[in-house]
Amino acid sequence: MWGGRFAEGPSAVMRExxxxxxxxxRMWQQDIAGSQxxxxxxxxxxxxxAEDAAAIRSGLDGVAELYARDGVAEDLAxxxxxxxxxxxxxxxxxxxxxxxxxxxxxxxxxATDFRLWVRDAIDSVDAALxxxxxxxxxxxxxxxxxxxxxxTHLQVAQPVTLGHHLMAYHAMVARDRxxxxxxxxxxxxxxxxxxxxxxxxxxxxxxxxARALGFDGPTDNSLDSVSDRDFAIEYLTAAVQASLHxxxxxxxxxxxxxxxxxxVSLSDAWSTGSSIMPQKRNPDAAELVRGHSGRILGCxxxxxxxxxxxxxxxxxxxxxxxxxxxxxxxxxALSIAAMxxxxxxATFRPARMRAxxxxxxxxxxxxxxxxxxxxxxxxxxxxxxxxxxxKLAEERGIALDALPLADLQAIDPRITESxxxxxxxxxxxxxxxxxGGTAPDRVRAAVxxxxxxxxxx
Ligand code: ARG
Numbered sequence: 001m002w003g004g005r006f007a008e009g010p011s012a013v014m015r016e017x018x019x020x021x022x023x024x025x026r027m028w029q030q031d032i033a034g035s036q037x038x039x040x041x042x043x044x045x046x047x048x049x050a051e052d053a054a055a056i057r058s059g060l061d062g063v064a065e066l067y068a069r070d071g072v073a074e075d076l077a078x079x080x081x082x083x084x085x086x087x088x089x090x091x092x093x094x095x096x097x098x099x100x101x102x103x104x105x106x107x108x109x110x111a112t113d114f115r116l117w118v119r120d121a122i123d124s125v126d127a128a129l130x131x132x133x134x135x136x137x138x139x140x141x142x143x144x145x146x147x148x149x150x151x152t153h154l155q156v157a158q159p160v161t162l163g164h165h166l167m168a169y170h171a172m173v174a175r176d177r178x179x180x181x182x183x184x185x186x187x188x189x190x191x192x193x194x195x196x197x198x199x200x201x202x203x204x205x206x207x208x209x210a211r212a213l214g215f216d217g218p219t220d221n222s223l224d225s226v227s228d229r230d231f232a233i234e235y236l237t238a239a240v241q242a243s244l245h246x247x248x249x250x251x252x253x254x255x256x257x258x259x260x261x262x263x264v265s266l267s268d269a270w271s272t273g274s275s276i277m278p279q280k281r282n283p284d285a286a287e288l289v290r291g292h293s294g295r296i297l298g299c300x301x302x303x304x305x306x307x308x309x310x311x312x313x314x315x316x317x318x319x320x321x322x323x324x325x326x327x328x329x330x331x332x333a334l335s336i337a338a339m340x341x342x343x344x345x346a347t348f349r350p351a352r353m354r355a356x357x358x359x360x361x362x363x364x365x366x367x368x369x370x371x372x373x374x375x376x377x378x379x380x381x382x383x384x385x386x387x388x389x390x391k392l393a394e395e396r397g398i399a400l401d402a403l404p405l406a407d408l409q410a411i412d413p414r415i416t417e418s419x420x421x422x423x424x425x426x427x428x429x430x431x432x433x434x435x436g437g438t439a440p441d442r443v444r445a446a447v448x449x450x451x452x453x454x455x456x457x
Pocket of ligand 1: 020024079080106107110314316318319320
């Protein structure tokens with residue numbers, strides 16, 4: 001492609017270090033689409049004859065068919081997907097293939113292909129996250145009344161409902177989707193026509209190619225167009241954040257599936273056995289989701305570090321932009337699918353959750369609040385009285401609502417029979433009716449709102 005100036009070919013190692021075809025062949029559809037849009041525009045502008053343009057169009061269709069059928073050959077001598085496709089086109093239509101690259105460089109070509117690829121990746125991540133939301137919504141609806149310990153410091157804090165806990169993840173996933181949507185909106189400008197770095201003297205029409213490829217318009221500055229990969233970095237930051245949420249969810253599944261917790265049992269389809277311990281059911285998929293988030297973070301770091309010291313405009317370092325983006329995309333897709341499957345098929349254990357909850361004096365705050373509300377104590381004093389009550393229950397090895405009234409009144413005579421209305425865990429969750437609170441009715445309302453939002457998409 002650039003042999004005119006060279007007396008001999010590259011060394012074998014040069015060829016290998018230089019080639020991106022082993023990975024950038026994943027962009028073949030985007031590469032063909034970009035070339036089709038470019039050729040059509042060149043013809044419309046009178047830069048290509050109608051005849052050459054027609055040959056290029058059907059020739060590119062043929063190359064696409066070939067790739068779809070046989071895959072893309074990894075010919076290192078042809079360096080990358082752009083040169084591979086042009087060579088295949090030349091085999092099919094002869095010298096007219098050489099006119100396709102008029103008013104274009106691989107620099108604007110690769111920037112365009114990569115934006116298209118990342119845009120497609122965002123669309124499929126978004127759809128997958130939507131399915132995860134659906135799974136969370138369905139299970140939350142089922143468990144709107146199921147009480148479980150709410151933790152702080154991993155110590156039992158206050159009763160919550162499992163539905164509320166699952167909807168917390170739904171809210172995180174909703175923000176993750178928002179971040180991908182934001183990245184998509186900023187990404188959606190077309191670099192094609194920036195050429196190598198300075199633009200071109202040919203009378204091209206960048207608006208037309210941009211629209212043909214589904215972009216909102218062309219990018220503003222030719223140097224920026226071929227130099228920056230912030231769209232890919234932004235995508236990776238969104239991917240990292242989404243995977244961090246998945247990792248926390250996975251961690252909870254690992255914890256909840258362990259015998260001392262026993263809050264959940266993962267279905268056979270999402271568990272593995274041990275080669276030595278016959279009783280084992282290990283939550284490997286959840287552990288790998290947790291593990292993959294570290295690798296996705298590594299991908300983001302890799303691309304940031306690749307970009308941080310590069311002068312404008314294009315440098316070959318930028319060819320290294322694709323492997324981390326592809327890897328992160330694959331890892332994230334697997335993680336979302338695995339998490340969705342686990343959420344859909346998990347068997348939650350309400351009795352275990354309730355037992356763990358009741359062992360932790362979770363209604364202590366309710367007692368303190370009752371002392372403030374019904375007996376007029378200042379909160380600090382109510383906190384103290386409640387602390388003594390918990391100590392007594394702990395000494396006796398019983399729950400707060402199992403303490404006889406006489407014992408409660410011995411601690412503070414202002415306590416009356418009606419305190420028992422707030423001491424049960426069910427009464428506690430029912431009372432948390434503030435907007436965004438854990439009361440079952442609130443959870444059902446959140447589920448309904450989430451379903452409505454999904455239906456409107
Ligand atoms: N394979 C290259 C990449 O992915 C395409 C751009 C090559 N441009 C160049 N000036 N050598 O970045």
